[in-house]
Amino acid sequence: xxxxxxxxxxxxxxxxxxxxxxxxxxxxxxxxxxxxxxxxxxxxxxxxxxxxxxxxxxxxxxxxxxxxxxxxxxxxxxxxxxxxxxxxxx
Amino acid sequence: xxxxxxxxxxxxxxxxxxxxxxxxxxxxxxxxxxxxxxxxxxxxxxxxxxxxxxxxxxxxxxxxxxxxxxxxxxxxxxxxxxxxxxxxxxxxxxxxxxxxxxxxxxxxxxxxxxxxxxxxxxxxxxxxxxxxxxxxxxxxxxxxxxxxxxxxxxxxxxxxxxxxxxxxxxxxxxxxxxxxxxxxxxxxxxxxxxxxxxxxxxxxxxxxxxxxxxxxxxxxxxxxxxxxxxxxxxxxxxxxxxxxxxxxxxxxxxxxxxxxxxxxxxxxxxxxxxxxxxxxxxxxxxxxxxxxxxxxxxxxxxxxxxxxxxxxxxxxxxxxxxxxxxxxxxxxxxxxxxxxxxxxxxxxxxxxxxxxxxxxxxxxxxxxxxxxxxxxxxxxxxxxxxxxxxxxxxxxxxxxxxxxxxxxxxxxxxxxxxxxxxxxxxxxxxxxxxxxxxxxxxxxxxxxxxxxxxxxxxxxxxxxxxxxxxxxxxxx
Numbered sequence: 140x141x142x143x144x145x146x147x148x149x150x151x152x153x154x155x156x157x158x159x160x161x162x163x164x165x166x167x168x169x170x171x172x173x174x175x176x177x178x179x180x181x182x183x184x185x186x187x188x189x190x191x192x193x194x195x196x197x198x199x200x201x202x203x204x205x206x207x208x209x210x211x212x213x214x215x216x217x218x219x220x221x222x223x224x225x226x227x228x229x
Numbered sequence: 230x231x232x233x234x235x236x237x238x239x240x241x242x243x244x245x246x247x248x249x250x251x252x253x254x255x256x257x258x259x260x261x262x263x264x265x266x267x268x269x270x271x272x273x274x275x276x277x278x279x280x281x282x283x284x285x286x287x288x289x290x291x292x293x294x295x296x297x298x299x300x301x302x303x304x305x306x307x308x309x310x311x312x313x314x315x316x317x318x319x320x321x322x323x324x325x326x327x328x329x330x331x332x333x334x335x336x337x338x339x340x341x342x343x344x345x346x347x348x349x350x351x352x353x354x355x356x357x358x359x360x361x362x363x364x365x366x367x368x369x370x371x372x373x374x375x376x377x378x379x380x381x382x383x384x385x386x387x388x389x390x391x392x393x394x395x396x397x398x399x400x401x402x403x404x405x406x407x408x409x410x411x412x413x414x415x416x417x418x419x420x421x422x423x424x425x426x427x428x429x430x431x432x433x434x435x436x437x438x439x440x441x442x443x444x445x446x447x448x449x450x451x452x453x454x455x456x457x458x459x460x461x462x463x464x465x466x467x468x469x470x471x472x473x474x475x476x477x478x479x480x481x482x483x484x485x486x487x488x489x490x491x492x493x494x495x496x497x498x499x500x501x502x503x504x505x506x507x508x509x510x511x512x513x514x515x516x517x518x519x520x521x522x523x524x525x526x527x528x529x530x531x532x533x534x535x536x537x538x539x540x541x542x543x544x545x546x547x548x549x550x551x552x553x554x555x556x557x558x559x560x561x562x563x564x565x566x567x568x569x570x571x572x573x574x575x576x577x578x579x580x581x582x583x584x585x586x587x588x589x590x591x592x593x594x595x596x597x598x599x600x601x602x603x604x605x606x607x608x609x610x611x612x613x614x615x616x617x618x619x620x621x622x623x624x625x626x627x628x629x630x631x632x633x634x635x636x637x638x639x640x641x642x643x644x645x646x647x648x649x650x651x652x653x654x655x656x657x658x659x660x661x662x663x664x665x666x667x668x669x670x671x672x673x674x675x676x677x678x679x680x681x682x683x684x685x686x687x688x689x690x691x692x693x694x695x696x697x698x699x700x701x702x703x704x705x
Contacts, residue, residue, distance in 0.1 A: 145588065152547060152591045153554065154584055155572035167585055168592070170647045175536045175602070183530075183608040195467035206314070210331040216561035223556055226567050 140168050232259045234394045239303055239451050242397060246292060246302050253292065253302035257285035257346050260304050264348065264395045272370045273380075273389035275309055277349040278316060288344040300458055301344035306396040308387050309350045310357060311442070312431035313337045320433045321353040321365040321383075324578025325559045334431020335463045336400065336442050343458060348396055352386030355580045356550065357402060357435045359383050360410055360652040363643055364582040371639070372414060374679060378636040381411030381652075384445070388415040391445050398455055399445040404436045405538050406632075406656025408443035409668035413681030414636040416670050417445050418698065420452045421656075423478075423689050424663030425470035427456075428463035436545040437468070439538075439660045449669070449698035456691055475689050482621060482687035487696055490516060490684075491526035491624030500651060501633040508680045509630045512671045515704045516628075526620055526627070530613040534657035537613070539650060540593050540606035541661075546583075547590025553578060585646065610661050617662045621687045626697060629655040631668040631681035659685050667694040669701050 145161045145168075156164075208221065217224040232251060245251055251259075261281060268274050278284075288302035307313060310320040312330035314337075319325040333341065340347075354364040362370040362385025372380040373393035380389040384401030388411035391399040401408040403421045412419025420443055427442040434440055442459065446452035463469040470478070492513065497506065517523050555561035555574030562573040579587070593602035620627060632652055642649040659666035666685040673679055682701075686693040 140592070144592075148588050148591045148595070151595070152551075152587045153568070153571040153575055154579075154587060155576040157576070160584075164585065164588055167646055168589065170645070171539065171589060171650075174647050174650070175539045175606075178533050178536045178540070178605050178609050179601070181530070181533050181605075181609055181612075183605075183612045197467075204332070206332040214328060214331060214558045216555055216559070225556060226563075226565075226570065228567055 140165055140172070232256060234259060234263065234397075237397060238448050239299060239398065239454050242303060243297075243299050243301075247297065253285040253288040253346065254282055256302060257281050257304055257348070260348055260396060263393070267373075267393050267395060270371065270376065271373060271389050271393055271395075272368050273351055273386045273393060273395055274306065274349040275319070275352050275367050275386070276317065278347055281346060281348055284346045288346055291344045298343050299454055300340065302346060304346045304348050304397045305340060306348050306351045306387055306390040306399045307337070308384050308401045309353050310402060310433040311337060311400060312433070313347060313350070316350065318350070318433065319367075320357070321355040321367060322578065322580070322583065323366040323560065324553045324574070325433075326366070328559050330431070332431060335428035335465060336459050337431065339459055339461075351384070351390050351399070354383035354385070355583050356433070356546070357383040357404055357407055358546070358582045358586055360406065360649050361637070361642065362386060362411075363639065364580055366580055369639060372636055374416060374677065375636065377638055378678075379414065379639055381414035381632075381636065383407040384443075385411050388412060388417060388445055391415070391417055391447065398451055400455075401443050401445060402432055403441050403443040403660065404439045404542060405660045406653035408445060409656055409666060409681075409683060410632050410652055412445055412668040413631040413679065416673070416679035417447060417668075418449050418452045418670065419443065419445050419668040420456055420691065420694070421659055421666045422456055422460060422691055423470075423665045424660075425468050426460045426665070426689065426691070428459075428461070428466045428469050430463055430465040434549045436542040437549070438545060439542060441660075449667070449695055449702055452667070453691075453695045460691075479689040482690055485625040485687070485690070485693065487625050487693050488520070489522045489524065489625045490628050491524055491620055491626065492628050493526050493528040493531060495527065496531060496629065496655070497633075500654070501630060502635060504674050505630050505633060505635065505680055508671055509682060512682050512701070513628070515701070519700065519704055524624060526624060528616055528620060528627075528658075530609060530616045531658050533609050534613055534661055535650065535654045537606040537609040538657045538661060539589075540602045541610065543586045543590035544594050544603055545590070546586045547594065550579070550583065550587055582646075613658060614662045617658060617664060617685075625686070625693065627685040629683050629685075631655060631683040635674065635678045635680070655683060664688055665691045665694055667698055669698050671701075672705070
């Protein structure tokens, strides 16, 4: 992993890097990846990755909640007329 | 009146409250007094709720009306990632510094119904990422047993609040050892229940396929009481397990006599401190003398469980933490446009370890590395599930030390992430496979530091863990 890789990952993850952070992250990643890489040597039976976990859906119906819309809106860092407010996207 | 908080248990408190030896208010006040005395130094609690005595009075009314249950009036501390309506839940992070919960998590709702008294919210590693409570944005927590050492983590504040007699019971969460490891470091019992046993609704997520609400107790019985009052199907949590499936899973191991203990000795060859190994062997000897059959088992995939965990968990973390962007809750730092705002908010809001895991998770999920890391880790996880399932056809329990090291000094492991991660090496199999596990205090070193052993049992066999845990308490 090089500086460019870390910068690309940070861009994907919407992280602004501090000064010197990219270098530190490379060092940390080297250590962590060296550790997790040991799974490469594991000989696993050829399992189909059929994930046993699956999404559990619920019907899209209105059910009463024990909290109000207002309480949720109150937590928005910025709101207008009950909607989230952010700077222009397009 | 003086209440002996050190030796207090849920049942003792319940008996005293029933017999009117003291009131719910007096019990809560006794804990508030200790908190006032100790918390500045320990930093176990981030906040003491302002309505503790009012809660205690309501609990008292339940007693007076004859409606009290075992948990009525029992003081609890709550980890900072568990939503309690009208109170801040910051997950130890700056990004949620001012986030007030809009609703109760299911666990809080159930405990409220039982009349439990919530004293305050406890410190934790940021978003539960850490094994020492040193990554919290709100300062470190000290170990009440030795103030120069960490209490473990991520539920370190929870553990310290209980070990410091600043609460009677303590609620934490686990993704990989976050209750068992601090339990070991603070001389407590820590239970990680079966995945899906206790609702995760209203818990700030870290790794959804691994997270589970978990509890500390001073005794096995205390952990059992809390588990039994919280374990139920919850329709608001899609990973909560329905009653029929619970029964089916439990039935698989109903033939177990609960007398055969398997030990994967080969996992302890490297990295376990000598004093812990000696203590472990002494504990094994006690079970042998008490009539348990001890057999060696081979768990070749378990050796890779922590490596697989450190791929799967960051992948889930990078996804989960993407929702903290300054739009719907928490802190916002404005920028010239929305992308700048995301980045500045996440720069101000996330600490070092959170950022490290976001980068790692983004990396293992990225094109070109996905197969080598994420898919391979899942294959290992499947193989591990089969391995553990197979082991439980031969033995009733799997026994390991809880943590390979003693509680370490504050700051000792902060510059070396991998050495910190290795604290949870024996925790990973239970979280990856969803089986329950319990950490049990197994004595102290000559210098007074606590040690701990861990039992794992088949899915939904917490009952077996409580049985053997109580047995161990009687052997000490």
